[in-house]
Amino acid sequence: MLKIAGAAASATVAGTALAAAPAAAAGGAFAHPGMLHTRADLHRMATQVRAGAQPYTAGFARLTANRHAQSTWTANPQATVYRGSGTPENYVTLYNDIHAAYQNALRWHVTGDTAHADTARDILNAWSARLTRLDGSADRFLASGLYGYQFANAAELVRGHDGFELARFQKMMLDVFHPLSEDFLAHHNGSYITNYWANWDLTNIASVLAIGILCDDRAKVDRAVEYFKHGAGMGSVKNAIPVVYADGLAEWAEAGRDQGHALLGVGLMGTICEMAWNQGIDLYGYDDSRFLKGAQYVAKWSLGGDVPYTSYTRKKGAPGIWSGSETASAAAAVDPAMARPIWAMIANHYTERRGLAAPHLTKIAARFAPEGGGGDYGPNSGGYDQLGFGTLAFTRPRATAAEATASPTPTTSTSGASPSGSTSATPSASASPLGGKGEDLAATGSSDLPAWTAATGVAALAGGFLLLRRRDRARRDAGE
Numbered sequence: 001m002l003k004i005a006g007a008a009a010s011a012t013v014a015g016t017a018l019a020a021a022p023a024a025a026a027g028g029a030f031a032h033p034g035m036l037h038t039r040a041d042l043h044r045m046a047t048q049v050r051a052g053a054q055p056y057t058a059g060f061a062r063l064t065a066n067r068h069a070q071s072t073w074t075a076n077p078q079a080t081v082y083r084g085s086g087t088p089e090n091y092v093t094l095y096n097d098i099h100a101a102y103q104n105a106l107r108w109h110v111t112g113d114t115a116h117a118d119t120a121r122d123i124l125n126a127w128s129a130r131l132t133r134l135d136g137s138a139d140r141f142l143a144s145g146l147y148g149y150q151f152a153n154a155a156e157l158v159r160g161h162d163g164f165e166l167a168r169f170q171k172m173m174l175d176v177f178h179p180l181s182e183d184f185l186a187h188h189n190g191s192y193i194t195n196y197w198a199n200w201d202l203t204n205i206a207s208v209l210a211i212g213i214l215c216d217d218r219a220k221v222d223r224a225v226e227y228f229k230h231g232a233g234m235g236s237v238k239n240a241i242p243v244v245y246a247d248g249l250a251e252w253a254e255a256g257r258d259q260g261h262a263l264l265g266v267g268l269m270g271t272i273c274e275m276a277w278n279q280g281i282d283l284y285g286y287d288d289s290r291f292l293k294g295a296q297y298v299a300k301w302s303l304g305g306d307v308p309y310t311s312y313t314r315k316k317g318a319p320g321i322w323s324g325s326e327t328a329s330a331a332a333a334v335d336p337a338m339a340r341p342i343w344a345m346i347a348n349h350y351t352e353r354r355g356l357a358a359p360h361l362t363k364i365a366a367r368f369a370p371e372g373g374g375g376d377y378g379p380n381s382g383g384y385d386q387l388g389f390g391t392l393a394f395t396r397p398r399a400t401a402a403e404a405t406a407s408p409t410p411t412t413s414t415s416g417a418s419p420s421g422s423t424s425a426t427p428s429a430s431a432s433p434l435g436g437k438g439e440d441l442a443a444t445g446s447s448d449l450p451a452w453t454a455a456t457g458v459a460a461l462a463g464g465f466l467l468l469r470r471r472d473r474a475r476r477d478a479g480e
Helices: 002-009 037-050 055-064 092-111 115-129 141-157 166-190 198-214 218-230 260-277 286-302 343-353 360-365 389-394 403-405 467-478
Strands: 079-084 131-136 310-320 320-329 458-461
Touching: 037 055, 037 092, 037 389, 055 092, 055 389, 079 092, 079 115, 079 141, 092 115, 092 141, 092 389, 115 166, 131 141, 131 166, 141 166, 141 198, 166 218, 198 218, 198 260, 218 260, 218 286, 260 286, 260 343, 286 343, 286 360, 343 360, 343 389, 403 467
Parallel strands: 079 131
Antiparallel strands: 310 320, 320 458
16 A cells, blocks of 8 residues: 555745845846856855955865865766665765765866866766666655755856766756656655655755756746745745744744754755846745745754744644644754854855845854865765855855845856856756655654754654654664
8 A cells, every 4th residue: 555655646134124026937048057156156266265365265175175075086876876764775875976076066166177177077977877766765855856956056067068968967867856856846755745844845946946957947947936935845935934023033843843954944945045046036035035034043043042933733644544743832952063054155145145134144154164065064964965165155245235136137158167267267756655654754864864953842743652763763873
């Protein structure tokens, strides 16, 4: 019965934010590079590092010290990548290679050293020549989302570089990653719509958006933007941030779960907003800058500050198989030392690009600067959920008043082949969704997050045994 079900499933301060029209996918040509980094961004990094300016040089030092950023990296592509318990997991190989490709590509743009561009190209070519499938437990949807958006960002940075097989890489993204990401957003693995916490949706929104940009596919970009604004799952902005308080903070629903997953969600939402912005779509400012208020909330809470929390209950399980409910009644306990490289991008958008007050974001971004990347935040997959290096990539000068009130406008470019460090650069399926009756679908993937996870803050959980199982699993993985 479970296999049949699996097959069926597979088919700020309030008022201070600038008013903006509801975001819509911009018409015309796509900007390339135009995901997390634009031509102007890459030029700024290269110029500032050459000038020895801080904090860019400190951020660049984090990049050059990372073992993934070395031009000696050799890819280890697989035909099938598995993620999830009960499968021959090998996804570690994938995410390490993705981060090596991204870091080498970024290093090329800063320095102009083509050895790094060639390494990034060779990694991406090796995978597009071999990978045909993502598989595993429900965690395969995390793989399609996380590694989909990251892979696309790495490819965008070497787009047009000599020898890069762009068409073949695009085909891999369309055939291997996009179907799973779209299937999750459409069907949620056959579960109730609230079964999976926000980060599951957000990974796959990011993947669909990034693949749409990489492949110049307007329908996919529109799909991601529409889901961000109005999707039924927990990752759409009003479900991930369900309550706006009078003090200008807005509750992040997953704060009632644990700190690690809340930070993951904030980082993913920021990634979506930044990629959309660079294509002329303002999701940062959508719904009176709702994301700013949610990010401020998580920043204050993560630094040990008191935040309100409105009790939240969600339905769990899958129709016709099992059902239960889970209630979070308070924000979870936090570790103020817990770090993810997510804050520089968000803080710089709101305070420097838009000129808004965001004191909690400013404080937490400064606390964890300079930001590193994959490999700098622990050996488990949680340390590779963000591409990172935000201090280098997103530190920016304060916009003028005219710039701060302008709508985002993508700058089109025909390729990403010229490194911005050069003198010629100019700104510019088959798995069951359930492991058994009562299985917690939304808890899958937690075994990789012990270093990120604090107390859960869950007040009521049907039967009580699921919470205990999560804690036992985290203790085992942490060696406790």
